[in-house]
Amino acid sequence: MLVGPAKALFMDEISTGLDSSTTYQIVNSLRQTIHILGGTAVISLLQPAPETYNLFDDIILLSDGQVVYQGPRENVLEFFEFMGFKCPGRKGVADFLQEVCVSSINSYYRCDSVFS
Structure with missing residues (x-):
C-alpha cells in the first residue's frame, strides 16, 4: 500500500506468487504514479513478461x-x-x-x- 507522495520507492521481488497479468497491472500503476509525482522506483523482478519489461524506462x-x-x-x-x-x-x-x-x-x- 502506498500512502502519501513518496519520491522514491524500492521494491524487491514484488511479483512473487503473482501471475504475469497481475504483475503487469501493478507495475503499470506504479509507473503511472511515479511519472505523475516525478519520483523514482527501483523494482527487482525475476524474468518479467515482455509486456511488463517494456514498462520500464531504465x-x-x-x-x-x-x-x-x-x-x-x-x-x-x-x-x-x-x-x-x-x-x-x-x-x-x-x-x-x-x-x-x-x-x-x-x-x-x-x-x-x-x-x-
Missing part, C-alpha cells in the same frame, strides 16, 4: 554483485551486441538478460563475428 542489471548494465531499456540489446552477445529473435529480452549473465549459459549467445 534497466539496472547486476551479476555477482556487480553492475553489468545501467541505462535506457531501449539500448540494452545494442549494448550487449556490442559486447559480443546477441539475443535470438525468439527469445524474450528479460530472459536473455538473465541468461547472458550466467557464465555457464552466456557462451550460447556469443557472436562469433565480433571476436573473429
